[in-house]
Amino acid sequence: MKTGTTTTRVLGIFALMITAWVVVSAFFLTPADVVQGDSVRIMYAHVPTAWIAYLAFVTTAVASGLSLARKHRTLGFDRVAGASAEVGVLFMAMTLITGSLWGRLTWGTFWQWDPRLTTTLFLFVTYVGYLAIRRVDVDPVRRARRSSVIALLAVLEIPLVHFSVVLWRSLHQEASVLNTDGDVRLDDLMLFTLFSGVVAFTLIFVWLVVHRQRLAAMSDVERLVGLDVAITARRAESTVGGGGR
Amino acid sequence: MDLTPRSTPEPRSTSRRLLPILVAVLATVSGLVIVVMFLTSSIDYYCNVDEVGVRDGCDDTRRVRVQGSVDEGSLQMRAGNTSFVMSFNGVSLPVDYEGEPGGVFQECIPVVAHGRIVDGVLMATRIEVKHSNEYEAENADRLEEAEKSACS
Numbered sequence: 001m002k003t004g005t006t007t008t009r010v011l012g013i014f015a016l017m018i019t020a021w022v023v024v025s026a027f028f029l030t031p032a033d034v035v036q037g038d039s040v041r042i043m044y045a046h047v048p049t050a051w052i053a054y055l056a057f058v059t060t061a062v063a064s065g066l067s068l069a070r071k072h073r074t075l076g077f078d079r080v081a082g083a084s085a086e087v088g089v090l091f092m093a094m095t096l097i098t099g100s101l102w103g104r105l106t107w108g109t110f111w112q113w114d115p116r117l118t119t120t121l122f123l124f125v126t127y128v129g130y131l132a133i134r135r136v137d138v139d140p141v142r143r144a145r146r147s148s149v150i151a152l153l154a155v156l157e158i159p160l161v162h163f164s165v166v167l168w169r170s171l172h173q174e175a176s177v178l179n180t181d182g183d184v185r186l187d188d189l190m191l192f193t194l195f196s197g198v199v200a201f202t203l204i205f206v207w208l209v210v211h212r213q214r215l216a217a218m219s220d221v222e223r224l225v226g227l228d229v230a231i232t233a234r235r236a237e238s239t240v241g242g243g244g245r
Numbered sequence: 246m247d248l249t250p251r252s253t254p255e256p257r258s259t260s261r262r263l264l265p266i267l268v269a270v271l272a273t274v275s276g277l278v279i280v281v282m283f284l285t286s287s288i289d290y291y292c293n294v295d296e297v298g299v300r301d302g303c304d305d306t307r308r309v310r311v312q313g314s315v316d317e318g319s320l321q322m323r324a325g326n327t328s329f330v331m332s333f334n335g336v337s338l339p340v341d342y343e344g345e346p347g348g349v350f351q352e353c354i355p356v357v358a359h360g361r362i363v364d365g366v367l368m369a370t371r372i373e374v375k376h377s378n379e380y381e382a383e384n385a386d387r388l389e390e391a392e393k394s395a396c397s
Contacts, residue, residue: 031383031384033381033383034382034383036349037349039349104348106376108346108348113283118283125272125275126276128268128272129268132272133269135265136265136269171291171373173375185377
């Protein structure tokens with residue numbers, strides 16, 4: 001069995017092409033920043049990974065809400081929720097790593113317990129916990145119900161993370177694009193490359209979630225149809241045995 | 246037809262069952278540690294220079310984190326020692342730091358200095374650069390422009 005289709009293959013190719021453009025533009029075409037120099041290039045990975053992690057966790061919450069609301073299709077939405085959270089944790093880890101490297105180059109330190117960094121780490125740990133809870137329960141229906149409640153609570157942390165730099169004094173700079181006054185504080189090519197990075201990572205996110213949830217579906221189906229397979233196998237055996245008598 | 250299972254499915258091993266529980270507990274403990282670290286290092290990461298000795302939590306009798314911009318022409322680096330004056334809202338504070346600050350430290354840039362105030366001088370043990378959220382291309386015209394408007 002495969003998890004890929006023509007659509008996902010096309011999606012994957014698009015994701016690769018745009019990612020290649022982002023790499024070329026980020027390293028060779030965009031200018032260095034007047035203050036930060038070349039270290040600003042980390043932004044083209046750091047910011048999109050953070051946004052996609054937010055997107056992933058919101059997707060998890062929406063799928064969890066639907067999973068709780070529509071009882072007859074619980075497992076399908078729950079699988080999407082789980083797959084999206086896994087990919088979100090991956091992107092959030094990338095955000096923390098790239099942010100730490102960028103911090104060392106600009107602030108002069110890898111880590112500080114400032115509001116943005118701390119709330120981001122807390123969000124990451126929350127979803128690691130969410131994924132662990134998903135694996136505690138072997139019963140898929142009970143797992144779906146429990147993890148949905150956690151996902152709906154955990155998503156409330158995202159506004160806190162995003163607005164932490166406005167609510168409190170932070171070492172982390174305020175948002176350059178999604179800020180409260182609506183001004184975009186980036187040069188044109190820098191902004192375009194950043195936007196391309198968001199598109200590329202969004203496609204990668206969709207590609208990964210589609211494959212991961214299909215894999216989870218196969219795993220569930222394998223468990224559920226196990227009996228049917230056994231019955232068919234036994235029937236075949238008995239037919240062969242009967243024919244011999 | 247005999248549908249009795251030929252073999253019972255293998256139960257999940259103890260380690261496989263315990264691992265998610267262990268990770269969940271670890272995540273909970275980590276979450277609590279993060280919250281404690283956040284709260285003990287104060288919610289507002291720093292005090293501004295003009296708040297030292299004025300605002301609650303910015304007492305000049307204890308270790309503080311102070312933010313201000315490095316005054317133009319005040320930066321001196323001698324024998325591994327860095328001294329400068331930082332200002333905010335018209336109030337200035339001299340800073341002395343043993344070492345060379347990392348990151349993009351320079352004059353006219355906002356910094357956060359950690360340390361104690363002794364005889365009116367902040368004896369810093371750590372300097373962090375707090376850069377703005379503006380990103381502009383590095384080129385000759387912009388550099389001249391930036392230098393002209395520096396600290397204005």
